[in-house]
Amino acid sequence: MNIAKPNSYRSGPDERGHFGIFGGRFVAETLMPLILDLEKAYTAAKADPAFQAEMNGYLKNYVGRPSPLYFAERLTEHLGGAKIYLKREELNHTGSHKVNNVLGQIMLARRMGKKRIIAETGAGQHGVATATLCARFGLECVVYMGAVDVERQQPNVIRMEMLGAKVFPVQSGTRTLKDAMNEALRDWVTNVHNTFYCIGTVAGPHPYPTLVRDFQSIIGNETKTQMQEIEGRLPDSLVACIGGGSNAMGLFHPFLDDPSVEIFGVEAAGHGLTQLHAASIAGGRPGVLHGNRTYLLMNEDGQIQDAHSISAGLDYPGIGPEHSWLHEIGRVNYLSATDDEALAAFQLLSRLEGIIPALEPAHAIAKVMELAPKRPKDHLMVVNLSGRGDKDVPQVGDILRGKSK
Amino acid sequence: MTTRIDTRFAELKKAGRSAFVTYVMAGDPDLTTSLNIVKALPKAGADVIELGIPFTDPMADGPSIQAAGLRALKNGMTLKKTLELVRDFRKDDNVTPLVLMGYYNPIYIYGVDKFLADAKTAGVDGLIIVDLPPEEDDELCIPALKAGLNFIRLATPTTDDKRLPAVLANTSGFVYYVSIAGITGAAAADANAVGAAVARIKRHTKLPICVGFGIRTPEAARAIAEKADGSVVGTALVDALKNSLDAEGRATAKTVNAVAELTAALAQGVKGAKQAAE
Numbered sequence: 206m207n208i209a210k211p212n213s214y215r216s217g218p219d220e221r222g223h224f225g226i227f228g229g230r231f232v233a234e235t236l237m238p239l240i241l242d243l244e245k246a247y248t249a250a251k252a253d254p255a256f257q258a259e260m261n262g263y264l265k266n267y268v269g270r271p272s273p274l275y276f277a278e279r280l281t282e283h284l285g286g287a288k289i290y291l292k293r294e295e296l297n298h299t300g301s302h303k304v305n306n307v308l309g310q311i312m313l314a315r316r317m318g319k320k321r322i323i324a325e326t327g328a329g330q331h332g333v334a335t336a337t338l339c340a341r342f343g344l345e346c347v348v349y350m351g352a353v354d355v356e357r358q359q360p361n362v363i364r365m366e367m368l369g370a371k372v373f374p375v376q377s378g379t380r381t382l383k384d385a386m387n388e389a390l391r392d393w394v395t396n397v398h399n400t401f402y403c404i405g406t407v408a409g410p411h412p413y414p415t416l417v418r419d420f421q422s423i424i425g426n427e428t429k430t431q432m433q434e435i436e437g438r439l440p441d442s443l444v445a446c447i448g449g450g451s452n453a454m455g456l457f458h459p460f461l462d463d464p465s466v467e468i469f470g471v472e473a474a475g476h477g478l479t480q481l482h483a484a485s486i487a488g489g490r491p492g493v494l495h496g497n498r499t500y501l502l503m504n505e506d507g508q509i510q511d512a513h514s515i516s517a518g519l520d521y522p523g524i525g526p527e528h529s530w531l532h533e534i535g536r537v538n539y540l541s542a543t544d545d546e547a548l549a550a551f552q553l554l555s556r557l558e559g560i561i562p563a564l565e566p567a568h569a570i571a572k573v574m575e576l577a578p579k580r581p582k583d584h585l586m587v588v589n590l591s592g593r594g595d596k597d598v599p600q601v602g603d604i605l606r607g608k609s610k
Numbered sequence: 611m612t613t614r615i616d617t618r619f620a621e622l623k624k625a626g627r628s629a630f631v632t633y634v635m636a637g638d639p640d641l642t643t644s645l646n647i648v649k650a651l652p653k654a655g656a657d658v659i660e661l662g663i664p665f666t667d668p669m670a671d672g673p674s675i676q677a678a679g680l681r682a683l684k685n686g687m688t689l690k691k692t693l694e695l696v697r698d699f700r701k702d703d704n705v706t707p708l709v710l711m712g713y714y715n716p717i718y719i720y721g722v723d724k725f726l727a728d729a730k731t732a733g734v735d736g737l738i739i740v741d742l743p744p745e746e747d748d749e750l751c752i753p754a755l756k757a758g759l760n761f762i763r764l765a766t767p768t769t770d771d772k773r774l775p776a777v778l779a780n781t782s783g784f785v786y787y788v789s790i791a792g793i794t795g796a797a798a799a800d801a802n803a804v805g806a807a808v809a810r811i812k813r814h815t816k817l818p819i820c821v822g823f824g825i826r827t828p829e830a831a832r833a834i835a836e837k838a839d840g841s842v843v844g845t846a847l848v849d850a851l852k853n854s855l856d857a858e859g860r861a862t863a864k865t866v867n868a869v870a871e872l873t874a875a876l877a878q879g880v881k882g883a884k885q886a887a888e
Binding site: 508 | 664665666667668669670672673676680683688689690713714715716717718719720740741742743745746763764765766767768769770773777788791792793796
């Protein structure tokens with residue numbers, strides 16, 4: 206496709222929330238006034254040093270930032286190529302990168318006087334982060350989660366309940382993340398006056414893709430500083446997994462205008478790209494769902510198709526609109542890893558580094574296993590280790606025991 | 611340009627009564643039954659027909675309408691077949707206004723220009739696309755108006771006086787006032803609140819105002835008809851259809867009549883209402 210290169214890859218979206226043809230605000234009229242209010246509140250908060258100072262305080266002392274940039278020596282030796290660094294987002298409070306964004310949105314909700322928070326969640330990491338910050342600030346919390354995901358992510362369901370959140374198993378449609386998002390939107394339409402919808406990824410109607418990206422950009426900003434301290438220069442490549450794509454956008458965004466940095470996003474190829482998968486860019490095309498135009502898995506009639514991934518957090522038929530744009534404009538390379546590749550990477554990282562990753566970043570590790578050996582030894586590769594694997598231990602344990610039988 | 615919608619509301623105004631607008635899902639539970647239902651609606655007293663375009667992820671609809679869409683899709687309904695249904699309906703009825711209601715993605719994938727041309731040829735009069743607010747008017751609203759189709763917009767309790775002009779700017783045919791902040795099929799708003807909202811919107815537009823969401827009975831339809839230019843019933847009709855299906859979700863001998871009978875009862879409610887003095 207012939208698209209003019211912008212002066213900066215970081216200036217988007219435009220004032221209507223578009224990244225190229227992607228993004229926008231495709232929602233019911235009931236929600237529009239709320240979305241416009243949110244945009245106004247976010248613009249004001251961004252310019253308010255008190256908001257930034259308060260956030261920075263919680264990021265440091267509650268979330269535990271900065272997260273380390275760790276040189277994975279044994280993984281590097283094993284793969285025999287690039288020097289691999291792990292950005293340790295799994296060490297954040299609640300065990301994933303999700304808390305960065307939720308903290309930002311909850312502080313916005315408080316500024317806007319909202320007392321009731323709703324969220325959707327796939328793997329439960331966003332739900333746990335939301336339940337955690339609602340507990341911290343004394344807010345009512347309702348989390349929508351597909352009934353299938355409630356089954357496969359029990360540890361996180363229990364955590365959310367312990368934190369005082371109400372978890373609603375969604376029985377409609379495919380009973381996964383897509384349907385949880387539909388249900389959350391329905392709740393929001395119904396309870397629009399007192400409710401703040403805390404979206405978990407860089408998708409949804411404008412301004413969500415932007416504000417989630419901004420809150421997550423701390424990942425890339427820290428990485429930049431840390432790599433300068435450790436190696437005295439920028440990394441040569443970045444790798445992150447993509448469902449909606451918030452951990453990836455957070456790592457990528459601060460580096461988009463550094464042309465020497467190669468960037469790789471890894472989608473979930475499930476059983477393989479010709480079968481059931483969740484790779485929207487590799488296997489989808491542009492369409493409109495959940496408030497934005499973006500790459501979606503759908504049939505020839507525009508009906509949304511079921512996604513599949515071993516990882517509940519990547520099991521979504523869409524992707525954030527900014528990723529769609531970065532794909533079309535060619536700034537980021539989008540790859541995919543299958544369920545089996547992710548499982549192999551899950552085991553490799555556990556055994557070599559003593560770090561059990563979540564199944565989501567295991568997809569990124571799977572591609573590192575391909576990319577790193579082809580790079581020279583002075584190549585600096587950063588992988589976003591977006592979450593830890595505690596939640597996946599029962600599921601992966603069942604699979605591995607089943608395989609060994 | 612005068613459309614079937616404009617003509618129908620002008621006639622109703624002359625007759626001093628409010629419109630009865632029915633909503634059914636195209637292809638629910640199958641194409642043939644659905645066509646027979648749509649054909650039966652005007653005879654049973656529907657003044658305007660809204661025909662749902664099935665979609666897998668209808669974010670602003672309740673469980674009844676979502677299930678109706680999924681029944682239709684399961685039986686092979688598509689946007690192309692929805693337009694065929696309209697074309698078949700028009701063979702016998704060239705006066706009843708017919709509005710397609712749905713979500714944007716199937717239309718976007720069909721191709722906006724091709725869709726508008728095909729819809730116009732098939733005999734569609736207007737569009738209600740739930741997830742296209744005025745902020746996205748360039749997508750479909752402006753091209754639809756150019757193609758001679760009405761673009762009917764939803765106004766809601768959250769649409770305040772400041773926002774109303776933007777919502778009404780490119781609206782034509784009629785304004786659809788959603789009486790509650792919520793999904794289709796939820797509890798009804800009270801008629802007095804609706805009356806106040808209709809009066810508020812009337813200060814901004816000369817278009818007829820139809821009210822929907824939560825109207826299930828002839829009494830409720832009558833109460834709304836006294837306050838507005840039309841009342842819209844959808845979920846109750848979809849539920850009547852669903853209750854007539856067999857255990858496998860297939861149409862039975864009762865299905866068309868179940869919808870027609872409820873339509874007739876609701877239409878009686880509306881026709882018995884006195885229009886509020888303007």
